[in-house]
Structures are given as C-alpha cells and as structure tokens.
Amino acid sequence: MNFNRFREFLPSGGVLLSEESKRVYECDALSAHRVMPGCVLLPDSVEQIQKILSYSYLNNIPVVARGAGTGLSGGAMPHAEGVLLSLAKFNKILEIDSVQKTARVQPGVRNLAITEAVKSFGLYYAPDPSSQIACTIGGNVAENSGGVHCLKYGLTIHNIMQLKIVTIEGELITIGSHAYDSAGYDLLALLTGSEGMLGVIVEVTVKLISKAPHSRVLLASFDDIEKAGNAVAGVIANGITPAGFEMMDKAGVRAVEDFVHAGYPIDAEAILLCELDGSEEEVEIGLKKIKILLKQYGAIEVRVACDEAESELFWAGRKAAFPAAGRVAPDYYCMDGTIPRKHIAKVLAGIQILSEKYKLDVINVFHAGDGNLHPLILYDVAIPGELKRTEDFGSEILQLCIAMGGTITGEHGVGIEKINEMCIQFRDDELEQFHAVKAVFDSKNLLNPGKAVPTLNRCAEFGAMHVHRGEEKFSELERY
Amino acid sequence: MKEKVELIKEHVFDAIEQKKPLKIVGGNSKAFLGRATKGSLLDVSDYSGIISYEPTELFITARAGTLLSDINNTLFKYGQMLGFDPPNYNTRTTIGGVVATGLSGSRRPYSGSVRDSILGIRCINGLGKDMSFGGQVIKNVAGYDLSRLMTGAFGTLGIILEVSIKVVPIPEAEMTCSRSMTKGNAIVKMLELSGQAISLSGSCYYGGVLYVRLSGNENSIMATKKKIGFDTDEQGVNFWDQLRDFKAPIFNSEKNIWRISVPITTVPKIGDSQFVLDWGGGLYWLNSDRAPKEIFDMAEEVGGSAMLFRGYDQKQEVFQPLTNGLLSLHQGLKKAFDPHRILNPGKIYASL
Ligand SMILES: Cc1cc2nc3c(=O)[nH]c(=O)nc-3n(C[C@H](O)[C@H](O)[C@H](O)COP(=O)(O)OP(=O)(O)OC[C@H]3O[C@@H](n4cnc5c(N)ncnc54)[C@H](O)[C@@H]3O)c2cc1C
Numbered sequence: 007m008n009f010n011r012f013r014e015f016l017p018s019g020g021v022l023l024s025e026e027s028k029r030v031y032e033c034d035a036l037s038a039h040r041v042m043p044g045c046v047l048l049p050d051s052v053e054q055i056q057k058i059l060s061y062s063y064l065n066n067i068p069v070v071a072r073g074a075g076t077g078l079s080g081g082a083m084p085h086a087e088g089v090l091l092s093l094a095k096f097n098k099i100l101e102i103d104s105v106q107k108t109a110r111v112q113p114g115v116r117n118l119a120i121t122e123a124v125k126s127f128g129l130y131y132a133p134d135p136s137s138q139i140a141c142t143i144g145g146n147v148a149e150n151s152g153g154v155h156c157l158k159y160g161l162t163i164h165n166i167m168q169l170k171i172v173t174i175e176g177e178l179i180t181i182g183s184h185a186y187d188s189a190g191y192d193l194l195a196l197l198t199g200s201e202g203m204l205g206v207i208v209e210v211t212v213k214l215i216s217k218a219p220h221s222r223v224l225l226a227s228f229d230d231i232e233k234a235g236n237a238v239a240g241v242i243a244n245g246i247t248p249a250g251f252e253m254m255d256k257a258g259v260r261a262v263e264d265f266v267h268a269g270y271p272i273d274a275e276a277i278l279l280c281e282l283d284g285s286e287e288e289v290e291i292g293l294k295k296i297k298i299l300l301k302q303y304g305a306i307e308v309r310v311a312c313d314e315a316e317s318e319l320f321w322a323g324r325k326a327a328f329p330a331a332g333r334v335a336p337d338y339y340c341m342d343g344t345i346p347r348k349h350i351a352k353v354l355a356g357i358q359i360l361s362e363k364y365k366l367d368v369i370n371v372f373h374a375g376d377g378n379l380h381p382l383i384l385y386d387v388a389i390p391g392e393l394k395r396t397e398d399f400g401s402e403i404l405q406l407c408i409a410m411g412g413t414i415t416g417e418h419g420v421g422i423e424k425i426n427e428m429c430i431q432f433r434d435d436e437l438e439q440f441h442a443v444k445a446v447f448d449s450k451n452l453l454n455p456g457k458a459v460p461t462l463n464r465c466a467e468f469g470a471m472h473v474h475r476g477e478e479k480f481s482e483l484e485r486y
Numbered sequence: 487m488k489e490k491v492e493l494i495k496e497h498v499f500d501a502i503e504q505k506k507p508l509k510i511v512g513g514n515s516k517a518f519l520g521r522a523t524k525g526s527l528l529d530v531s532d533y534s535g536i537i538s539y540e541p542t543e544l545f546i547t548a549r550a551g552t553l554l555s556d557i558n559n560t561l562f563k564y565g566q567m568l569g570f571d572p573p574n575y576n577t578r579t580t581i582g583g584v585v586a587t588g589l590s591g592s593r594r595p596y597s598g599s600v601r602d603s604i605l606g607i608r609c610i611n612g613l614g615k616d617m618s619f620g621g622q623v624i625k626n627v628a629g630y631d632l633s634r635l636m637t638g639a640f641g642t643l644g645i646i647l648e649v650s651i652k653v654v655p656i657p658e659a660e661m662t663c664s665r666s667m668t669k670g671n672a673i674v675k676m677l678e679l680s681g682q683a684i685s686l687s688g689s690c691y692y693g694g695v696l697y698v699r700l701s702g703n704e705n706s707i708m709a710t711k712k713k714i715g716f717d718t719d720e721q722g723v724n725f726w727d728q729l730r731d732f733k734a735p736i737f738n739s740e741k742n743i744w745r746i747s748v749p750i751t752t753v754p755k756i757g758d759s760q761f762v763l764d765w766g767g768g769l770y771w772l773n774s775d776r777a778p779k780e781i782f783d784m785a786e787e788v789g790g791s792a793m794l795f796r797g798y799d800q801k802q803e804v805f806q807p808l809t810n811g812l813l814s815l816h817q818g819l820k821k822a823f824d825p826h827r828i829l830n831p832g833k834i835y836a837s838l
Contacts, residue, residue: 105677106751128683150627161625163634164602179811186594186768187747189791189806190816190834191643192601195634199627216683243542245565245655284685285706344623346543376624416625424628431628435615439823440629446818459629 007067007087009045015057022046031090034077035137036423038339038393043070043084050095052170052178052208059206060176062089068452069174071202073114073145076137078340079421081149081201081457088452091206093144099123100209107214108167108184113144113207117151120212129214132159135417136325144207150199152417154250154324157375158283161417163198165213171197171205174448184211196443201419202454204447221249221283222293223317226305227274231255234276235350237303238374241280241296242347248296250281251375252324255354258331258369258382265330268323271307278305278374279324281317327371328382335367335384339396343407344416347377356406357381364399366392378416379407405430420458428458429465437462487549490533491616494645497528498614501828508828510641512551513578516587520640520833522800531580533647538622541566545605545622547650550582557581561653569597569654573730582646588638591730592688592699595680595765600637603652607633609644612824622650635819641830642838643823657701660687662722663711664697669763672696676767677750684710688726689766692734697725729764736762736773742797744772744781748790755784771795782806805834813837 012021022028023045032040044067049055062069068088075082084090096112099120103109104127109120117138120131134153135141141151147169152161159165168182182194197204228234234253241248254262254277259270270277278300282292297308311317331338345353354370361368369382381403385396404414404427414420414427428437440459444451460468501508507525511517514531534551541564548557554574561567571591572584585607590599606620620626620633636643667675672691679689679698685706688699698716700707711718719725728734737743739760748754750767759774774781778794785792791806808816813835820827820838832838 103751105681106749107680150631152625156625160598160602163631164598173811177811179815180809181812183747183789183791184749185747185790186599186765187791189793190808190812191639191819192588192634192637193812193815195601195631195637199631204630216681218683239542242544245658247655284702285683285709287709288702288706291703291705344625346540346623348540348542373625378625411621412623413621413626413628415628416623417627419627420629428628433617436617436619436629439611439615439617439632442822443630443632443819446815446822 007044009089011061012045012047012058016047016049016054020048020050022048031072031075031084031092034075034080034082036078036080036083036421038387039080039083039422041084041086043090044087046090046092048092048095052172055091055172055206055208056176056178058089058091059172059174062452063174063176063450066450066452068455070454071144071148071206073142073148074116074140076141077145077149077421078342078418079415079423081419081421081454083422085455093142096144096208102127104129106184107216108211109214110209110211111143113210114142117141117143117146124214128217130217131212132165132215133162136328143210143212147198147207147210148200148202149417149419152373152376152378154252154373156373157251158247158249159215163195166194166198166210167213168211169194169197169207170209171207173205174450174452178208179205182211199419201421201458203444203458204453218283220286220289221281221317222289222311223279223281223320224293224296224308224310225270225320226278226280226300227271227307228276228278228304229274229306230304231276231354232351233304234278235354237278237300237305238350239347240303241299242375244295244299246292246296248280248375249283250279251373252279253277253372253374254324254327255370257367258327258371261330261334261369262323262327265333266322266326268319270323274306279320324371327369331369331382331384336386336388337384338369339383339385339400340418341379341381341383341400341403342415342418343404343412344376344378345407345410345412347374349410350374350377353379353406353410357403360399360402364395366396366399373416376416377412401427422457425457425460425464426468428460429468434462434465437465487533487535491647494528494530494533494610494647495614495616498610498612498645498828501526502614502826505826506828507831510645510830512580512583513553513576515575515579516583518796519587520800521804521836523830523833525831528645530582530645531578534580536560537648543622544624544654545650545652547622547648548581549648550580550646552581553577554579554581554584562656565656566653567656568603568651570594570600570603571730572600573732575732581649585637585649586639586641586646592690592726592764595768596687597654601634604633604637604649605652606650607636607646608648609636609646611644612826612829616647620650624652640833642820642833643829645829657687659704659707660699660701661707661711662688662697662699662719662725663714663716664695664719665716666695672763673753673767679714680750680766686766690729691763692729692736697722699726729762734762736760736771739773741773741775743795744770744774744792745795746770746772746781746785746790746792748785748788752788752790754788754790778802803836808835
C-alpha cells in the first residue's frame with residue numbers, strides 16, 4: 007500500500023511510516039495484543055479526515071480511529087495493512103454555553119479538560135472514568151464510558167446531545183441537536199458505544215451539570231463480603247440514589263492501603279464507599295438514613311468523612327486501585343462484567359472458586375451501585391503460559407456474568423478482547439442484525455474491521471468449545 | 487405466551503409472502519400520531535404481563551401489551567416510578583406503545599427521556615427473527631445499542647415484544663409553585679432556575695403563568711420555594727397530569743397541534759399562535775394553522791425539530807424533514823431491519 011499519497015493533503019509530520027514512530031500506536035491499554043499499523047495519520051482538520059476516509063474507501067484501506075489509546079479491550083488496536091487515524095490534534099474546546107449548559111468540543115479533548123474548562127461557571131461534565139486525565143471524549147463516546155458517578159448521573163449516552171461524524175465515504179453528518187428531542191431514529195444512541203465501527207466522531211456536544219453545593223463520602227466496613235453485597239442492594243431499594251457507590255474486597259483494600267494510605271480498615275473483608283450530594287440538608291438527612299441501613303445490613307463500622315479533604319482521601323484510595331494492583335503483581339488483567347446487584351455476593355464467590363482453579367490471585371474493585379465488576383487478575387506475563395491462563399480465567403468470569411443475567415461488558419467495550427464471548431451472549435440472528443447495521447454505515451467493512459461483533463464463522467469455531475448463553479455451564483450454581 | 491410470539495411471526499411471514507404490510511397496534515391510544523399507514527392490523531395488546539420486577543434492581547421487564555396503568559400501579563406500591571413521565575392518553579395505553587413512540591412528559595429534562603431509561607428490548611424484525619438486545623442491567627455495552635435505536639422508531643424497525651426499563655424512586659415530596667409573568671420574563675426565569683443546583687422536576691409556562699415543580703424532601707423543597715419566591719399552587723398535580731396526558735385546554739382546539747423541540751436558549755418565531763412552553767424552555771406546544779413547511783422552517787432556523795402532533799392531514803410529512811445524509815442512513819437502517827418494508831411503512835417518513 008502506498009501510504010505516501012496521504013502526504014499530499016496532510017500537514018508535514020502528519021504521516022508516520024517508520025517503525026520507530028509507529029511503535030507507540032501498536033496497542034491500547036490492552037497491551038497483550040499488539041499490531042504494527044500500516045501507517046499512522048495525524049490530521050488537524052475535519053476536511054483532512056474527510057479526504058483520508060474517502061481515499062481509504064476508494065482504495066479499500068482499513069481505518070482504525072484512536073483517541074488516547076486508554077481503551078481496555080483492544081478497540082484501538084491497529085490494522086497491519088491499514089491506517090491508524092489519531093485524533094490527537096483535535097484537542098480544542100470549540101464553544102462553552104453556560105446558559106444552555108453545553109460544551110461543543112473536538113473529539114481529542116481529554117475528559118477532565120472539559121470539567122476544568124467549565125469549572126468557573128459552577129458546571130462540570132458528569133461521566134468520570136478513572137482514566138479521565140488521559141482518555142478523550144471521542145473515545146468515551148465510542149465506548150459509552152462510565153465512571154464512579156454514573157449511578158446518579160448516567161453514562162456517556164445520557165450526557166451528550168450532538169455528534170458530528172465523518173462516514174467512511176467521507177461525508178460529514180450531524181446527529182442529534184442542541185434540543186432535547188431530535189427527529190428520526192436515535193442515531194445518537196446507535197453511534198454511542200459503537201467502538202469506531204460506524205463512523206469517525208469529529209465533534210461532540212456534551213451536557214454540563216451544575217455542581218451540587220454539597221457532597222460527602224462515607225466508608226463502611228464489613229466482616230463478610232456477602233453482607234456488603236446485600237447492603238448495596240438494600241440501600242438502593244430504599245429509594246436512595248448515591249452519587250457514587252463503590253465496593254472493594256480485602257485484597258483490594260490491602261493493596262490500596264499499602265500504596266496511598268487512605269485510612270481503609272485492612273482487616274475488613276469488604277468496604278463500601280458511598281457518596282451523597284445535594285443541598286447540605288439533603289446530604290445530612292441522607293447520610294443519617296444510610297448509616298442506619300448499613301448497620302442493619304451488618305456493617306461493623308461506618309465512618310463519615312469529616313470534611314472535603316477526608317472525602318477526597320477516601321476517593322483517592324478507590325481511584326488508586328488499578329495502579330495499586332500494578333504494584334503487587336507484575337501485570338494485571340482488568341475485567342468488566344455487569345450483573346444484577348442481587349448476585350454480587352454469589353458472583354464474587356464464583357470468582358474466588360475460579361481463582362483457586364486457575365491459581366491466580368484476583369483483586370475485586372467495582373462500581374457496586376450499578377453491578378459493574380472489575381476483577382483484576384494478577385499475573386506475570388514473563389511466566390510462560392500465564393497470560394493464556396489469565397485470559398481463560400477472564401473468559402470464565404464473563405461467562406459467569408452472562409449466566410447470572412448480566413453482560414460481558416459494562417463500560418470497556420468488546421474490542422478484540424471479548425469477541426468470542428459475544429458469541430455466547432448473542433445468537434446468530436442478533437449478530438446478523440449487528441452486521442446488517444454495520445453494513446449501512448460501512449458496506450466495505452473498512453472501519454475497525456474484526457472488532458466488536460464476531461463473524462458467524464468465528465462463532466461456529468468458538469461454539470465447538472462452548473455452549474450458548476452459559477447453558478450447561480456452572481451447573482453447580484442456581485440459575486435466574 | 488410462546489404461541490403468541492409464534493403467531494406474531496406467522497403474521498410477519500404472511501405479510502412478506504403476500505407483500506402486504508402490517509399496521510402494528512397496542513392499545514391504539516396514539517393512533518393520531520404519525521403518518522397514516524395502510525396494512526393488515528397486527529394487534530399485540532394481548533401479549534401482556536409483567537415478566538420481572540424487583541425493586542432492588544431498579545428495573546421492570548414487561549411484555550409490550552402490558553397496560554401503562556398496570557405498570558405505574560405496580561411500581562407505585564414499591565415507591566418507584568418511570569422517570570420519563572410517559573403520557574397516558576387513555577386507559578388502553580400500553581408500554582409497547584410508550585417505547586415505540588418515545589414520548590416523554592414534563593420531567594424529561596430532569597430525569598431523562600424514554601430512551602435514556604431503556605435497558606433492553608426483545609423484538610421481531612421484518613424477517614420474522616426474534617431477537618433480544620441490551621438486558622436488565624444499567625451498564626451494558628455489548629453490541630450496538632439497538633434497543634435504544636428502536637425506541638421512538640414507531641414500530642418501523644421491529645415489533646416490540648418485551649421491554650426492560652430502568653425505574654427510579656418516587657421523590658419523597660413534591661410541590662408545584664407558580665407565578666404570573668410575561669413570556670419574556672418566563673424564559674429568562676426558566677434559564678436562571680436551570681442554572682442553579684436545585685431539584686426541579688418541571689418548569690412550564692402556560693397561559694401567562696410559570697409553573698415550577700420541586701422534588702426532594704419536605705425541608706429542601708420549602709427552602710427552595712422561599713429562595714425562588716414562588717407561591718404554592720394547589721392545582722399543581724392536575725396541571726402536570728393534564729399537560730402530559732394531552733388534556734390541557736390548549737389541546738382542545740380545531741387547529742393543528744404542533745410539538746416543537748428547541749434548544750432552551752433559542753426563541754423560535756411562533757408569531758401569535760397559542761402556545762405552551764414546557765421543558766424549561768425546550769418544548770413548545772403550538773396551536774397553529776400555518777403551513778407545515780413554515781413550521782418546519784421555523785424550527786430548523788433555531789436548530790430544533792417539529793412534529794405535527796395532531797393534524798388533520800396525516801398523509802403529508804408530519805416529522806421534521808431530515809438532511810439528505812441522515813435520510814439515506816435512515817433508509818439503510820429500515821432496509822437492514824425490514825427489507826420487505828412490511829412494518830408500519832411510511833409511519834414516520836414516506837420513504838421509510
Ligand atoms: C487505568 C484505566 C482506568 C479506566 N477506567 C475506566 C472507567 O472507569 N470507566 C470506563 O468506562 N472506562 C475506563 N477505562 C477505559 C478507557 O479509558 C475508556 O474506554 C476510554 O473511553 C477510552 O478513551 P480513549 O480516548 O483512550 O480511546 P481509545 O482507546 O483510543 O479508543 C477506544 C475506542 O474508541 C474508538 N475511537 C476513539 N476515538 C474515536 C473517534 N473520534 N471516532 C470514532 N471512534 C473512536 C477506537 O477506535 C476504539 O475502538 C480505563 C482505562 C484505564 C487504562
């Protein structure tokens with residue numbers, strides 16, 4: 007492929023062809039999977055993106071879009087014969103409308119940069135992935151990313167109003183609007199979470215939220231993980247919607263405590279972090295109610311942060327969970343299943359059994375409020391066979407999530423990582439419907455080919471080893 | 487219930503074979519919406535019943551023919567509700583129709599739209615394939631979000647069989663306050679209120695009065711009321727219900743009724759038409775006999791979109807025309823779900 011043609015319309019330094027310069031683009035945060043891209047392109051205008059795509063379309067060149075490359079499912083893993091399209095130069099906030107409470111931004115703007123830019127208006131952008139310092143809003147839309155505050159404030163899909171996309175044929179299309187409702191099918195929802203398979207996002211209008219005047223975090227410890235799981239369901243059933251509701255098991259608490267000294271109780275089997283926000287009075291009343299509830303559900307200790315500083319310290323521990331895992335083992339593998347809240351305890355017990363089976367330790371930290379698990383499997387890539395064992399362990403966790411009525415991915419996407427498990431979660435007819443939708447946008451299958459939705463052939467091969475939808479699997483566990 | 491699904495599939499296969507489209511209806515309470523369509527009636531109202539509801543999980547799964555009133559009553563018993571405030575035009579309104587039309591009430595800016603609350607859908611497409619997308623958990627990004635795509639598609643992409651919807655707690659207390667003012671002042675006030683961190687759940691200007699609904703606990707509501715300086719409105723509950731259920735006096739008109747969604751910071755040129763301004767300035771209801779083209783142009787001018795909500799000519803286009811790029815994607819999607827064009831063809835646009 008002659009990628010030099012792209013030089014004709016890209017700025018100097020906008021076409022990377024040498025191995026050395028392409029190296030950093032080889033993988034996203036799922037670093038076990040690497041491919042050297044055919045070329046890396048760094049356009050700086052929408053017109054250039056249109057040209058890149060229409061040229062690629064005419065010449066059948068695969069295109070993989072990339073934001074910051076923090077994705078955890080290999081979504082931005084390059085194509086060996088294709089273009090790796092970096093949106094890094096699209097890092098401008100185009101417009102802030104503090105009355106409409108929206109911001110129009112380029113796709114390469116970092117998630118946290120939006121909140122920083124609107125802070126002076128008393129506003130913020132709600133979805134806050136732990137990777138928010140680095141990840142881009144374009145990547146967030148492509149993955150429908152979530153964060154700690156999604157229980158109350160929703161996922162990316164609930165916090166955006168309009169997108170501009172460029173299709174593989176090079177056409178610029180506006181989807182959604184700055185009004186609440188828009189005409190026609192909900193393409194905004196379709197594009198959100200579509201993992202770069204349907205179009206390249208070149209502009210995003212996000213909703214902004216007024217910062218609550220008051221917020222407070224409490225920390226509850228439990229001597230039994232099942233009690234903690236039930237407490238989560240109990241609080242929510244009582245009509246309380248915390249702004250954030252997180253859980254961590256003993257292994258997680260210890261790893262974190264060693265690292266950031268957040269004051270977590272290292273003898274607890276599990277801890278819950280719960281944040282309430284609103285008026286001072288609402289928060290006070292809510293905290294009282296939750297404290298009583300948590301005690302009823304068996305909390306051995308409930309500590310309310312005495313001020314903002316302590317609230318932040320409590321959160322610092324949670325936010326440091328991934329790096330903390332990185333300190334206790336050479337490598338960790340982050341999973342992302344979602345299950346109905348009522349099965350939290352049961353699934354954690356299941357993960358423990360698998361941990362013994364595969365002889366690999368695991369740390370559990372997760373968005374308990376929305377039943378989104380992030381088991382971190384600890385391993386060492388240098389030990390032959392350990393990566394494979396880790397991946398098999400991960401796959402079994404995902405299948406356990408499906409068997410419990412959940413899903414293989416809550417927020418990290420399918421990418422290349424969970425492509426086999428898609429065959430378990432969906433039937434052939436459903437997968438075919440996905441392919442039909444893909445073909446509407448990308449008839450030649452050039453955008454991020456091979457990701458997100460498996461071919462039926464692939465499933466047939468994979469299916470020889472597995473049974474559909476977890477049937478027959480985990481026969482020892484009760485089914486719902 | 488299994489046989490009923492088989493029966494619906496049979497209808498689809500027959501329709502394909504005979505090249506005769508289907509006209510899908512639930513409770514038929516919204517027959518006046520959308521464009522007129524022809525075809526054999528496919529009544530899904532007897533595919534009904536709540537399949538799963540657990541208050542701790544904050545979702546409900548029900549068959550499409552389940553009455554909205556049954557769902558509301560069930561949720562109410564556990565102190566929960568549908569956050570998007572769906573209209574209940576008459577006692578036959580079904581949840582399938584609610585999802586297919588995607589219409590939300592006055593709470594929409596504050597607690598989200600129908601599609602915001604959708605977690606999963608089971609449907610039959612135009613090839614008679616029985617498929618499920620999404621699920622029952624709040625966070626789920628496996629596969630394209632086809633359940634949300636189908637929300638508000640007026641049955642043109644699939645026959646909705648079952649839906650899973652997120653539910654929310656009923657606020658501990660609510661109060662409606664009001665104050666008389668001019669339209670200009672009302673718009674400014676609505677924007678001002680939306681800029682504050684207060685728990686609004688309604689903000690609507692109607693007949694020279696700005697109505698505001700506050701939600702939360704008793705004390706915080708009283709504090710907010712004092713802060714904004716409005717008076718308690720005893721008729722409050724009725725006001726919102728009538729508006730949502732299309733029973734407010736303004737809808738009792740010989741003229742066309744338009745529903746126009748606009749960015750809250752814009753002021754479309756509605757002339758002297760009778761109007762209601764809901765959604766904190768984001769939704770106009772108009773009584774107007776102006777030509778549809780004029781209304782569509784007016785909406786487009788401010789970046790909004792209009793829908794001829796109740797009109798006397800359902801043969802013309804009733805939804806805001808789409809740009810060429812969008813229209814061709816819509817046509818492609820229609821083909822991807824319903825290649826024989828048998829599911830409510832023409833219901834939202836003539837060419838879909
Ligand atoms: C330490 C760590 C913590 C994390 N925590 C969270 C968390 O709490 N919640 C969460 O949801 N995720 C989390 N993630 C995952 C990741 O940060 C998110 O998926 C994020 O949205 C990816 O953004 P990115 O800019 O890095 O995208 P990339 O990784 O570059 O790309 C992700 C996908 O989006 C596509 N894409 C990117 N930009 C565009 C575009 N402009 N147009 C079309 N397609 C595009 C790519 O092709 C790819 O498929 C975490 C990751 C790490 C490493």
